Amino acid sequence: MSIAHSNAVNPLGHPENLPTNPAWKRGKGKRPSELLPDATLVKWLRDMYLIREFENRTAQAYQAAKIGGFCHLYIGQEAAAVGTIQSLEHDDPIVTAYRDHGHALARGMSVEACMAEMYGKITGCAKGKGGSMHMFDKPNWLFGGHGIVGAQTPLGTGLAFASRYEWEVMKRSVTGGPAKKKVSLAYLGDGALNQGALHEAMNLAGLWNIPVIYVVENNGYSMGTAIHRGTTMSEDLTKKADAYGILGAIIDGFDVIDCYDHFKPIVDWCRENQKPAFVDLKTYRYLGHSMSDPQKYRTKEEVEQFKGKDSIDRLASHLMTERKKADGSFVLSEQAFMQLQTDVKEEVRHGIELAEAAPVPDLSELYTDVLLNPMPNMSPMGEYTHGVKNPLL
Amino acid sequence: MPILWAMPRTEKQLQDGLTLVEAINEALAQEMTRDARVVCLGEDVGFNGGVFRVTDGLQKQFGKDRVIDTPLAESGIMGTAIGLAIGGMRPVPEIQFEGFLGPAHDQLVNHAARFRTRTRSAITVPLTVRVPWGGGIHAPELHSDSPEAIYTHLPGMKVVCPSTPTDAKGLLLAAIRDPDPVIFFEPKRVYRSYREQVPEGDYEIEIGKAKVIQEGTDLTVVTWGANVFQCLEALDALPEDISVELIDLRTINPMDKDAIINSVQKTGRCVVVQEAPKTAGMASEIATIVMEHCFLHLKCPVQRVCGFDTMMPYYKLELDYLPDAKRIAEAIEQTMAY
Ligand SMILES: Cc1ncc(C[n+]2csc(CCOP(=O)(O)OP(=O)(O)O)c2C)c(N)n1
Ligand SMILES: [Mg+2]
Numbered sequence: 001m002s003i004a005h006s007n008a009v010n011p012l013g014h015p016e017n018l019p020t021n022p023a024w025k026r027g028k029g030k031r032p033s034e035l036l037p038d039a040t041l042v043k044w045l046r047d048m049y050l051i052r053e054f055e056n057r058t059a060q061a062y063q064a065a066k067i068g069g070f071c072h073l074y075i076g077q078e079a080a081a082v083g084t085i086q087s088l089e090h091d092d093p094i095v096t097a098y099r100d101h102g103h104a105l106a107r108g109m110s111v112e113a114c115m116a117e118m119y120g121k122i123t124g125c126a127k128g129k130g131g132s133m134h135m136f137d138k139p140n141w142l143f144g145g146h147g148i149v150g151a152q153t154p155l156g157t158g159l160a161f162a163s164r165y166e167w168e169v170m171k172r173s174v175t176g177g178p179a180k181k182k183v184s185l186a187y188l189g190d191g192a193l194n195q196g197a198l199h200e201a202m203n204l205a206g207l208w209n210i211p212v213i214y215v216v217e218n219n220g221y222s223m224g225t226a227i228h229r230g231t232t233m234s235e236d237l238t239k240k241a242d243a244y245g246i247l248g249a250i251i252d253g254f255d256v257i258d259c260y261d262h263f264k265p266i267v268d269w270c271r272e273n274q275k276p277a278f279v280d281l282k283t284y285r286y287l288g289h290s291m292s293d294p295q296k297y298r299t300k301e302e303v304e305q306f307k308g309k310d311s312i313d314r315l316a317s318h319l320m321t322e323r324k325k326a327d328g329s330f331v332l333s334e335q336a337f338m339q340l341q342t343d344v345k346e347e348v349r350h351g352i353e354l355a356e357a358a359p360v361p362d363l364s365e366l367y368t369d370v371l372l373n374p375m376p377n378m379s380p381m382g383e384y385t386h387g388v389k390n391p392l393l
Numbered sequence: 394m395p396i397l398w399a400m401p402r403t404e405k406q407l408q409d410g411l412t413l414v415e416a417i418n419e420a421l422a423q424e425m426t427r428d429a430r431v432v433c434l435g436e437d438v439g440f441n442g443g444v445f446r447v448t449d450g451l452q453k454q455f456g457k458d459r460v461i462d463t464p465l466a467e468s469g470i471m472g473t474a475i476g477l478a479i480g481g482m483r484p485v486p487e488i489q490f491e492g493f494l495g496p497a498h499d500q501l502v503n504h505a506a507r508f509r510t511r512t513r514s515a516i517t518v519p520l521t522v523r524v525p526w527g528g529g530i531h532a533p534e535l536h537s538d539s540p541e542a543i544y545t546h547l548p549g550m551k552v553v554c555p556s557t558p559t560d561a562k563g564l565l566l567a568a569i570r571d572p573d574p575v576i577f578f579e580p581k582r583v584y585r586s587y588r589e590q591v592p593e594g595d596y597e598i599e600i601g602k603a604k605v606i607q608e609g610t611d612l613t614v615v616t617w618g619a620n621v622f623q624c625l626e627a628l629d630a631l632p633e634d635i636s637v638e639l640i641d642l643r644t645i646n647p648m649d650k651d652a653i654i655n656s657v658q659k660t661g662r663c664v665v666v667q668e669a670p671k672t673a674g675m676a677s678e679i680a681t682i683v684m685e686h687c688f689l690h691l692k693c694p695v696q697r698v699c700g701f702d703t704m705m706p707y708y709k710l711e712l713d714y715l716p717d718a719k720r721i722a723e724a725i726e727q728t729m730a731y
Contacts, residue, residue: 068531068708120709131533131707147535148495149465194464196496222465224441230464297440360709370703 003164004208012247012275019269019277020249024261032264033257038323038331044086044256045315045332046340048078051102052312053341053348054111058101058118061352062291067118069131074102076286079311080217081106083259084185084281087267091180093141093159095152096187098133099217099285100145103187107140111351112358121358128361129369149188149222150195153214156186157201160212164274183271184212191222193231193240205276206244213270213277214246217253219285224297241278253281254306256315400450402593410588414447416558417523417579420565421448421485423595425455428483431569434461434470435487435523444489445525445584471497471522475505475574478520483569487523491578492535494524505574506549520574521565526554527619527668528700528715529582531708538705539618539669542678544576545646551600552645554578556621559591560643563598571600578645580619603649605656609638612662612725615653615679617642620666620716627721635729645675653679654686661692662731664724666716671699693731698724 012018023029033041055073062071074081081102085094096103104114109125117124118132126134135145143159146152163182166173173179192198193216205212216237220227227234238248247269251262259281266277284306288295319332400422406415425431433448439462442449452460463470467488474484488494494501505518528537544552553568553575555561561579568575606621607628614637616624621641628637638656642649657663663683665676680695698716706714 068711069533070536120707128709129704129707133533147533148493151495191465194466194469196466196468222436223444224437225462225464229462363710363713366701366706366710366714367703 003161003168003210012245013273018247019265020247022262022265031257031261033260038319038325040086041257041315041319041323042332042336042340044082045312045319045337046344047082047086047106048256048312048315049341050111050344050347051075051078051081051105053344054105054114055101057348057352058115059287059291061115061118066356067132068120069118069133070098071118071132071291072099072289073285073287073291074099076306076310077217077219077253077283078102079256079259079315080215080253080281080283083253083256084187084215084263087260087264088183088185089180091141092183092185093143093156093163094185094187095143095156095159096145097149097152097189097192098145098147099189100133100135104135104137104140104142104145107137107142109135109137109140109142111348112354113137115352116355116358119355119358120360121355122361122365123355123358127365127369129365150192150197153186153188153192153195153198154201154204156184156212156214157205157210159186160184160205160210160276161208164209164211167274181271181274182211183267185215186212187215187217189222190216190218190220190227190231190234191225192216193237194222199244202241202244202246202276202278206246209273209275211270211274211276213266213279216278216280217283218280219283221285221289221297223289223293226297237280238278244278247275247277248280249277250280250282253283254309254311256311257318400454406588410590411558411562412585412588413555413558413561413579414445414584416562416591417447417565418449418451419591420562420569421451422454424483424566424569425451425459427595428569430481431483431485432459432461432477433485433487434463434474436463436465436470436489438462438487443487445581447523447525447579447584448487467493467496468500471500472504474520474522475500475508475518478505478518478574479508479516483519483521485521485523485569489525490532490536491524491526491538491540494540497522501544501550501574501576502547506547509573510549517572518574519569519572521568521571522574522576523565524576524578525581525584526578527580527582528705528711529619529668531711532581533707534705537711539578539667539700541576541578541617541645542669542674545648545675545678549574551575551647552578553600553643554580554618554645555643556580556583556618556641558589560598560604560641562591563596564600564643566595567597567600570597575600578618582619583622586622598643601644601647601649603652604641604643605652606639606641607637609636609660611636611660612664612728613638613640613653613656613660614664614666614721614725615640615642616666617645617675618668620668623716623718624666624721626718627725630718630722631725635725637725648678648682650682650686653682657683657687658690661687661690662728663687663691663695664698664721664728665695666698666721666724668700668715670702671697672702674699693728696724696728 241248439452474486676697
């Protein structure tokens with residue numbers, strides 16, 4: 001069977017077997033997170049705390065005018081990136097929009113590379129040429145960081161097409177070694193739901209069984225527009241998936257354990273069956289859309305309500321008061337949590353220090369990295385000459 | 394009958410004048426008061442007043458049916474605006490940054506630009522697309538570009554790029570009343586950079602007419618948009634004995650060729666300044682026009698001062714990319730010394 005083969009009829013199979021109804025929810029077996037080593041959950045806590053600390057320091061640096069451009073912070077949404085990325089293999093490709101620091105860090109980008117990028121320094125992940133919205137990390141399978149809302153979603157479809165092509169057609173990986181069954185994630189905001197690109201991408205994925213998961217990081221707002229003011233069927237976004245024959249699910253992306261327990265079965269199913277999915281991941285951003293947003297469109301009470309069930313607090317208290325090790329003691333002691341915070345703070349401080357010390361790209365960098373063989377006249381400076389004067393004049 | 398301005402000017406505005414943002418806002422308010430067919434639409438243009446607050450207060454004055462918050466959907470916004478226009482309205486969609494014209498591009502060039510020709514002028518598209526344009530505000534690529542040449546190269550759209558509050562108001566009023574699609578590029582760098590006294594009443598500035606900002610006899614500088622101010626700065630720095638004529642094109646398409654030709658025939662020298670990349674931009678076109686019409690008057694080749702043939706860099710290198718007074722002055726002196 002070829003990949004680009006219409007899958008228009010009965011695409012999903014029997015509802016009993018769908019990962020939206022995983023065994024643990026039917027009372028059979030344990031939740032996926034219960035099967036994980038305790039240390040893994042502590043690592044999640046560390047990842048989320050790292051993002052939070054990083055973003056707090058980013059805000060400070062922005063206010064001190066050390067970061068330019070636009071800056072969209074991830075504070076509040078940490079569980080979404082960590083819960084979904086932890087459900088993947090490391091070499092499953094991901095692509096996201098401009099609110100991308102969290103994904104970059106959760107994927108393993110160093111604090112230095114991420115911060116230096118925003119500082120416009122040569123040690124940044126894109127040589128300091130992209131800034132906040134353009135986090136790329138090829139070794140960690142992060143394909144950006146994209147500024148045009150929604151335009152990244154077909155890229156996710158293409159990344160997933162490539163890995164299915166490796167698996168089924170080439171039967172080997174283009175990076176060497178055997179092919180694997182992979183899943184790609186294409187993150188998008190709720191505002192991006194209204195862009196045509198997403199709908200074309202979803203139709204292709206549904207039509208051809210492309211193993212991509214569209215993860216809507218639904219924080220309820222597209223800049224100042226609340227989701228119900230801009231998007232139809234916002235009370236049940238899975239209807240959008242239905243229209244393309246794609247599996248749809250609504251998941252709490254504010255609680256990392258819940259997120260993982262619901263998302264992991266979907267990833268497994270998409271990988272196994274090489275099919276797409278669409279997830280409405282409910283989350284919330286604590287700060288404004290970008291660093292300059294007076295937030296007239298929402299109330300302080302609303303923000304406080306979400307802060308009251310903060311994902312980091314929740315996981316910390318779960319590990320300190322609920323989840324027990326084999327010996328019966330809690331997984332995380334208060335002291336260990338303090339130590340974790342101290343370590344993360346130090347890691348971030350050190351990364352920022354390196355970013356601060358790094359040099360700005362040389363002026364010659366302006367005309368590198370455009371094409372393999374750029375035209376020699378890219379620089380408008382230093383090259384202009386009027387040529388030879390006509391001797392007859 | 395006197396026209397009732399929906400919003401009187403504030404004390405500060407009366408005293409110090411208007412910024413470019415306020416001048417555009419006033420033009421919109423006045424035209425919406427005058428003409429019920431005018432509607433503004435775009436992402437967060439209503440309740441929030443737009444990303445640059447250009448439409449601030451308009452939804453309060455004119456209601457949600459006339460200042461419309463849309464979903465995040467440029468293709469839909471542009472296509473709907475074109476539909477409104479051919480349906481008899483005078484839509485003024487806002488695209489938040491020039492980089493987001495991408496999704497709207499298809500609608501603009503394949504529909505808006507072609508209706509008049511396809512229908513042999515039976516149907517035209519009175520559409521005014523407002524787009525914050527250009528660099529200089531520390532924004533990254535997609536938020537700092539200058540795509541005026543693209544929309545000029547593709548026939549069927551007028552392209553306007555004012556540099557001052559007074560020109561912005563008069564050109565916007567003319568654009569909204571124009572029967573054809575106008576892309577109205579607003580130089581972000583000038584948005585709030587200064588105030589000037591702007592006529593309170595109704596006035597139009599003709600689309601397609603350049604402005605001679607300063608008369609001179611030795612050399613012609615042609616520019617538009619925010620670069621007008623870097624050129625003025627460069628002129629200040631030049632030796633007294635160089636007499637430069639500075640032309641602000643104001644409209645990119647249709648271009649005021651006569652203004653350029655007349656000036657260069659007089660001065661015999663020409664420097665063109667643009668923010669956009671050098672290759673195949675408007676400066677190239679202007680150099681060719683000068684070549685075609687002023688060849689025998691030219692004392693030396695035309696010189697271009699432009700951005701690089703690369704993506705707009707992130708802010709640390711932004712000011713190296715954009716033409717500045719130093720580069721412009723150098724080009725002028727080099728041309729004079731030829
Ligand atoms: C095509 C396009 N149009 C408009 C914008 C400007 N813009 C940037 S982010 C944004 C809101 C997006 O909201 P959402 O998708 O919900 O993501 P969130 O910011 O909530 O993460 C808008 C309108 C853009 N970057 N690209
Ligand atoms: Mg959102």
